[in-house]
Amino acid sequence: MKHLLIISIFLLGLLSVKTVKAQCDDRLIEVCYPEIKDFKFIKHYPVKFKKSKKDAPLTGKNVVVLNQGVKYRFVVCNASDYSSQLVLQLHQSSNNAMMSTTYDASSNKVYNDFEFVCKSSGVYYLIYFFQDGKEGCAVILMAEK
């Protein structure tokens, strides 16, 4: 019974941290597209970084406008030819407050998506880096409902 529980938890863990099977090229977007589920695709952001410092990783930033009353879905797909995982954060521009992230500090786990219900229209920042400054390639998809 204990073994069954351990196996179940392990399988559950696998389910929540998916890796799409695609290398670092335009096909990564196509393979990632189904992950937006029933949301409408808006934009994609390709990311490719070389190895950088663990405590000061190379960081990318994109500016987006989000509209109140809209639900957004952000999905990250990491290329299979790299072992790294992209951490994505959403910040409000007015005070740089972090509204959401794919990284769960309590479990040190990087997830692949989050959804955000916007109640205040404005400028937001997408900030992203590879965990521990590893070299990596990924794509971020933004979708809305």
Add this chain to the structure above:
Amino acid sequence: MKNLFLSLFTICCITLTIGCGPAENNANDLLNDTIAQKDSTVDDELIGQLITIVPNPLQLSELLQKSGVVYNSDLLVPSANVDKFTTNYKKALNLGTYGSDLVHMNIYGQTVSTLTYLKNIKDLANDLKIGQFFKIDILNRLSENRKNVDSILYITNSSFDLMTNYLIEQKRSNIAVLIAFGTWIENLYLATNIYAVEEKQKIWDRVGEQKIVLDNIIILLSAFKNDPNFSALIEKTNKLKTEFDKVLITFDYKEPTIKEVDGKMVVIDNSTSSIVIDEAIFNSIGKVIAEIRNEIVS
């Protein structure tokens, strides 16, 4: 014999030179357009970060459709106008306007009508040396069936994204900015020419929110202010800013909360914003947008 060989060799060289010259000059005529020149002084990384602020036309067109705005093909850029766009400046802007119209037509299910617009987009993109991003055969095939709208929109939107990223990498950000501007202004033109709509406040608010986008568009255009085409466009955009300055946007920050919904982590934004825009301001914004847009597409 030796003299004959030399004569033939000379004639061949002259013939090849005459044959190659005019075609090469035609290609260079396009490349010599100042818009086509790479500018190493521009901060392409900053442009890459900011250009994503320009909204996808799908977002506003979908709002128009859901609000009950009736489709009006008369508002779109006439497909025949493509022959008027003879400079890189006009080609880039109108690759954007036609792109916006294409998305708008697809949102309204007018998929079959998109065929000439697809051709125009492909032709303009080819002229700008970025035609490789538009898989026109696939889009033509998908356009035959209304059920393929989601796929069409995905391919169209991701093609424009790929094209933008490529232009920035190639230090041709000026073209990317013009395309983005054309997309934005056309989308707003469609949104500000609405009649007899019940849920118009939502549309007014969304147009009013473009005030935020406009501030960043002016930054993008200003990166190329030394180009006379861009400086003229900046002047017109500043006139538009004067109208948008009448829109009041306020923001009240509150900490977000996290909820689990269907096993997924969902962040709830508790901050609020309010937009104050009335019909008079909406119409004055629409008037300036029409002036800018009509000059671009003529």
